[in-house]
Amino acid sequence: MAVVARAGGDGGGSSSEVQWCFLQVKGAIDEDVAEADIISTVEFNYTGDLLATGDKGGRVVIFQREQETKSRPLSRGEYNVYSTFQSHEPEFDYLKSLEIEEKINKIRWLPQQNAAHFLLSTNDKTIKLWKISERDKRAEGYNLKDEDGRLREPFRVTELRVPTLKPMDLMVEASPRRTFANAHTYHINSISVNSDYATYLSADDLRINLWHLEVTNRSFNIVDIKPANMEELTEVITAAEFHPHHCNVFVYSSSKGTIRLCDMRSAALCDQHSKFFEEPEDPSSRSFFSEIISSISDVKFSHSGRYMMTRDYLSVKVWDINMENRPVETYQVHEYLRSKLCSLYENDCIFDKFECCWNGSDSTIMTGSYNNFFRTFERNMPRDTTLEASRESSKPRAILKPRKVCTTGKRKKDEITVDSLDFNKKILHTAWHPMENIIAVAATNNLYLFQEKVN
Amino acid sequence: MDTMFVRGLKRKCFDGEEDIEGTLAGIKAIPSYNLQRQSLLDMSLVKLQLCHMLVEPNLCRSVLIANTVRQIQEEMTQDGTWQMINTQSTGQASLDRLVSTDILCRSSRDQAEGKHVPAYGTFNKDFENDQAQDSSDTMSTASAVQAPRNLQSSVWEMENPQENKGNFQKSLDQIFETLENKSPNSVEDLFSEVDNSYYDLDTMLTGMMSNTKMGHCDSLETFSSSTNTASNSNCKSDLNDLDHIVEILVES
Numbered sequence: 001m002a003v004v005a006r007a008g009g010d011g012g013g014s015s016s017e018v019q020w021c022f023l024q025v026k027g028a029i030d031e032d033v034a035e036a037d038i039i040s041t042v043e044f045n046y047t048g049d050l051l052a053t054g055d056k057g058g059r060v061v062i063f064q065r066e067q068e069t070k071s072r073p074l075s076r077g078e079y080n081v082y083s084t085f086q087s088h089e090p091e092f093d094y095l096k097s098l099e100i101e102e103k104i105n106k107i108r109w110l111p112q113q114n115a116a117h118f119l120l121s122t123n124d125k126t127i128k129l130w131k132i133s134e135r136d137k138r139a140e141g142y143n144l145k146d147e148d149g150r151l152r153e154p155f156r157v158t159e160l161r162v163p164t165l166k167p168m169d170l171m172v173e174a175s176p177r178r179t180f181a182n183a184h185t186y187h188i189n190s191i192s193v194n195s196d197y198a199t200y201l202s203a204d205d206l207r208i209n210l211w212h213l214e215v216t217n218r219s220f221n222i223v224d225i226k227p228a229n230m231e232e233l234t235e236v237i238t239a240a241e242f243h244p245h246h247c248n249v250f251v252y253s254s255s256k257g258t259i260r261l262c263d264m265r266s267a268a269l270c271d272q273h274s275k276f277f278e279e280p281e282d283p284s285s286r287s288f289f290s291e292i293i294s295s296i297s298d299v300k301f302s303h304s305g306r307y308m309m310t311r312d313y314l315s316v317k318v319w320d321i322n323m324e325n326r327p328v329e330t331y332q333v334h335e336y337l338r339s340k341l342c343s344l345y346e347n348d349c350i351f352d353k354f355e356c357c358w359n360g361s362d363s364t365i366m367t368g369s370y371n372n373f374f375r376t377f378e379r380n381m382p383r384d385t386t387l388e389a390s391r392e393s394s395k396p397r398a399i400l401k402p403r404k405v406c407t408t409g410k411r412k413k414d415e416i417t418v419d420s421l422d423f424n425k426k427i428l429h430t431a432w433h434p435m436e437n438i439i440a441v442a443a444t445n446n447l448y449l450f451q452e453k454v455n
Numbered sequence: 456m457d458t459m460f461v462r463g464l465k466r467k468c469f470d471g472e473e474d475i476e477g478t479l480a481g482i483k484a485i486p487s488y489n490l491q492r493q494s495l496l497d498m499s500l501v502k503l504q505l506c507h508m509l510v511e512p513n514l515c516r517s518v519l520i521a522n523t524v525r526q527i528q529e530e531m532t533q534d535g536t537w538q539m540i541n542t543q544s545t546g547q548a549s550l551d552r553l554v555s556t557d558i559l560c561r562s563s564r565d566q567a568e569g570k571h572v573p574a575y576g577t578f579n580k581d582f583e584n585d586q587a588q589d590s591s592d593t594m595s596t597a598s599a600v601q602a603p604r605n606l607q608s609s610v611w612e613m614e615n616p617q618e619n620k621g622n623f624q625k626s627l628d629q630i631f632e633t634l635e636n637k638s639p640n641s642v643e644d645l646f647s648e649v650d651n652s653y654y655d656l657d658t659m660l661t662g663m664m665s666n667t668k669m670g671h672c673d674s675l676e677t678f679s680s681s682t683n684t685a686s687n688s689n690c691k692s693d694l695n696d697l698d699h700i701v702e703i704l705v706e707s
Contacts, residue, residue, distance in 0.1 A: 255515050288523055
């Protein structure tokens with residue numbers, strides 16, 4: 001049966017409630033935020049040792065978790081910069097006279113198969129496969145060239161020697177291995193690596209393409225919802241993801257609040273869905289903004305593959321993939337905004353695309369809100385918490401205090417009223433470590449890391 | 456199971472509905488709803504048009520706004536308020552609304568040059584210039600802006616409601632077509648004077664831009680005044696800038 005989380009769970013000191021404390025914050029402190037520094041995507045790799053962020057300037061920054069050492073036991077797993085590189089550059093489409101933004105829309109890691117790490121990063125039009133490798137040894141004693149690389153004079157080569165490997169300072173190199181271009185007319189919103197680790201999908205507003213990681217000159221179109229007459233367009237694709245275990249199954253969400261599950265075994269072109277998920281609308285709450293707020297901004301399978309989660313403007317819903325007619329759980333993220341939809345439409349905030357994520361055990365989900373607030377919902381309790389990513393609570397190992405938005409007239413101490421929320425401070429991107437309780441929260445140009453309090 | 460929806464929320468959406476303007480006091484709630492719906496329609500059309508002129512518009516956003524416009528249009532046709540809105544004399548309120556939406560529709564170029572423009576006149580002209588080279592577009596795209604103007608100016612003159620409905624549909628269609636085939640002329644405009652005028656607008660409004668938060672939408676004119684410095688859309692900041700101008704104009 002549908003479970004609704006009640007707001008303001010006090011927990012009563014229950015031992016299973018996670019308490020979060022500040023770990024680190026990355027990024028500049030200035031009030032003046034350069035647009036290029038705004039973080040646009042955050043993603044942990046499969047082990048959680050690496051954390052990648054992409055920004056509007058087309059750069060990717062990868063952080064690596066430090067190994068715990070005996071000498072610094074309290075620096076339990078801090079993340080430090082591992083590699084930084086420019087993934088995408090701004091381009092100009094001469095045919096349409098339009099600029100192509102370099103903003104990184106999504107990053108997805110590939111599972112590690114050798115010493116190097118691979119990730120896919122995409123902007124609106126082009127996906128790139130990057131290899132990040134370490135070099136900590138250097139060959140010395142070449143025959144044909146000197147140590148500084150200059151060619152040796154032939155007459156100086158009097159004997160044949162075998163080059164030896166000598167240690168050097170660790171150098172992390174990022175190199176583009178594949179560029180998957182020219183397959184999308186519209187803006188790419190999602191990429192998802194398949195569980196076969198050989199293929200991946202990329203989705204734009206109207207089409208989804210299937211790629212093989214080794215092949216860049218060809219992709220297969222598997223979903224196409226473009227109408228013959230563009231004037232009839234009323235619905236677009238907003239997100240897509242492969243099932244974590246079944247390599248033939250993927251889902252995609254739409255701007256009308258529906259999710260379609262497709263099976264690639266049934267047909268080459270998956271325009272016909274296998275399952276169609278939609279919650280019937282409550283006619284009593286219908287308004288001109290109903291469709292806009294029902295538009296799904298993110299869809300994520302649970303790690304188990306049994307559930308999927310969707311985020312629309314005001315809520316997060318958990319669906320059992322075996323039940324299409326309604327979600328099994330619905331959580332209100334910021335219901336107090338429902339009466340402000342007109343203003344939020346006017347200032348375009350209603351079109352903000354919030355993401356959501358699962359924790360490693362699928363017991364808790366997290367999503368962002370405004371005023372640098374983010375929310376976690378523990379499914380089993382149900383219990384929800386509102387936390388804030390701010391510089392004020394950024395003291396090492398400081399415990400995050402839960403925040404509360406005042407929805408009635410009487411504001412209690414420490415509560416914040418809806419009207420004093422800062423709608424410029426939005427948390428759109430969050431990520432949860434795949435195994436531990438460590439979370440990464442992107443607040444404009446800063447990346448906050450929080451971890452579970454340990455006693 | 457339906458607890459996700461706020462119970463008993465019958466009203467259609469708007470904020471601060473309890474703060475009815477003084478001039479509307481004594482008039483039934485329905486006309487107020489119509490005015491609000493009309494202003495929502497105007498706002499939506501402006502959003503669609505403005506975005507069309509900038510860097511490749513976000514298709515999802517455009518589709519959602521266009522669907523909203525269609526919804527309003529259908530409702531207005533169904534309950535016959537298409538004619539009703541023409542004959543209502545709401546005096547001060549309608550005039551103020553004219554001012555606000557007029558400013559919203561002015562291109563920023565005219566804003567910066569401080570031109571006094573008649574309602575929708577200049578915007579209309581600019582849009583026509585942009586589309587001048589398109590063989591079939593001129594009439595129907597210009598009508599997209601004319602349609603709201605017709606509705607409001609019909610306080611003074613009657614218009615054929617059926618025509619307006621047709622214009623709306625055409626305007627939506629044209630918007631989607633032109634989303635695909637962007638007119639090169641509008642890009643030239645982008646690179647010529649418009650850039651400079653954006654900077655002027657910024658300088659002019661810097662004082663107003665700091666520390667603004669979302670305000671009450673307690674009258675039709677004072678729309679939300681939140682700024683969005685993180686926005687990469689000139690469209691957004693323009694609307695917010697213009698809100699401030701409107702606020703000041705209306706209050707003075």
